[in-house]
Amino acid sequence: MSGITPRPEADVGQVVLRAAERPSYTEVFLTAAAPANSLPSDDAVPLLDRAAQRLAAFGAEPLQIKLYATPEAMPGLLRVWHATAEMNGLPTCPVTPIERPTMDAGTFHGLQVWALAPPDDGPRGLVSTLGTAPDQVRRFQGPGFALLHAANVQAATHAGGVTELNGMFERAQELLTRHGQTYGQVFRTWIYVRDLLTDYADLNRSRGAHHARHGVSPETPPASTGIQGASGSAAAFMDVLALDAQDPTCAEVRPLRQSDRQGTATSYGSSFSRGMALVVEGKRTLFVSGTASIDPAGHSVYLDDPDAQCVATLLAIGGLLEREGAGLEHIRMATVFCKTPQAAQAWRRVTTLLRIPNLPAVVVQADVCRPELLVEVEAIAFL
Numbered sequence: 001m002s003g004i005t006p007r008p009e010a011d012v013g014q015v016v017l018r019a020a021e022r023p024s025y026t027e028v029f030l031t032a033a034a035p036a037n038s039l040p041s042d043d044a045v046p047l048l049d050r051a052a053q054r055l056a057a058f059g060a061e062p063l064q065i066k067l068y069a070t071p072e073a074m075p076g077l078l079r080v081w082h083a084t085a086e087m088n089g090l091p092t093c094p095v096t097p098i099e100r101p102t103m104d105a106g107t108f109h110g111l112q113v114w115a116l117a118p119p120d121d122g123p124r125g126l127v128s129t130l131g132t133a134p135d136q137v138r139r140f141q142g143p144g145f146a147l148l149h150a151a152n153v154q155a156a157t158h159a160g161g162v163t164e165l166n167g168m169f170e171r172a173q174e175l176l177t178r179h180g181q182t183y184g185q186v187f188r189t190w191i192y193v194r195d196l197l198t199d200y201a202d203l204n205r206s207r208g209a210h211h212a213r214h215g216v217s218p219e220t221p222p223a224s225t226g227i228q229g230a231s232g233s234a235a236a237f238m239d240v241l242a243l244d245a246q247d248p249t250c251a252e253v254r255p256l257r258q259s260d261r262q263g264t265a266t267s268y269g270s271s272f273s274r275g276m277a278l279v280v281e282g283k284r285t286l287f288v289s290g291t292a293s294i295d296p297a298g299h300s301v302y303l304d305d306p307d308a309q310c311v312a313t314l315l316a317i318g319g320l321l322e323r324e325g326a327g328l329e330h331i332r333m334a335t336v337f338c339k340t341p342q343a344a345q346a347w348r349r350v351t352t353l354l355r356i357p358n359l360p361a362v363v364v365q366a367d368v369c370r371p372e373l374l375v376e377v378e379a380i381a382f383l
Helices: 041-058 074-087 161-178 196-213 306-322 341-353
Strands: 014-021 026-033 061-069 096-099 108-117 127-130 137-142 145-153 186-193 223-228 236-244 251-256 275-280 283-291 331-338 361-365 375-382
Touching: 014 041, 014 331, 026 041, 026 331, 026 361, 026 375, 041 061, 041 074, 041 108, 061 074, 061 127, 061 137, 061 145, 061 236, 074 096, 096 145, 108 331, 108 361, 145 161, 161 186, 161 196, 161 236, 186 196, 186 275, 196 223, 223 331, 223 375, 283 306, 306 341, 306 375, 331 341, 341 361, 341 375
Parallel strands: 061 096, 186 223, 223 283, 331 361
Antiparallel strands: 014 026, 026 108, 061 108, 127 137, 137 145, 145 236, 186 236, 251 275, 275 283, 283 375, 331 375
């Protein structure tokens, strides 16, 4: 498989599958993470195989798959994942490859899968793939609503700067329109920019202008993460999640605008909500946007102190969840973006010392939206 040979004795890393049941379907959150910050590609193979086996045993149908690895290792690991997924009977799905350097000699950070599963006696085929590569999207048909997920959306040409950012957003709109939805129905985006610190202001301008053109309310923009990441030659790419509530009584989304610890992101020029709640059948999936050490006035705090930034970030996420009657223990999946190896060490130190509930998280090296910010965390919670 792609020149990467698994070592049978290797049993490294952790695969965590957390299920969240609704009456008509179950959400499945799988995290396959390196034990520290990364693994060699050889050791990632049995981890990926174990992940595919667990998803298949649960009857899970992936809606979103994200793979984090170095640029050099990504093609081989993608081939490994597709091969082991096929061997275990999982459907062929588009994957978002997020290329990041590792903090040691490894090449693989982790795998994240958000999937849906029918009840034990229910029919398969909840999630389907529409279109042809590279423009495939995944669609989940729920009772009275549909979710559409577009992965690794890129501009048609990689011109860089505002031109490419604008092209990325327009491409997302084209894909949604092709499948009967609009950008106004988008409630969660994941945006990756190769030169984040250089292009972040342009990202905010491009995103805001796109929202205005397509009827996105400035008061309730989608939840979002804007973080450093690469995918081949693209300067920017994104994942998009949209809701088509065919029967509004069956599903709705509502924004989580602010908490006692953080004000609205729109107050300092960032066009995203702190989080979004997807409400279906009396249960809520909470999509927490990328969150960092920012105070209620929008200022970065605890500069040059990675431990304190980790604590502030956890408190900010906890404050947002608290408004929904939830807490950190309700998190089903998270990504931790660390600017430096020291920040990653601080994250592990803080979560261990404070005995934070075991968060199934992938830890990735990446620049955060401000030079002084060292840690950013996104999460999905369920209650």
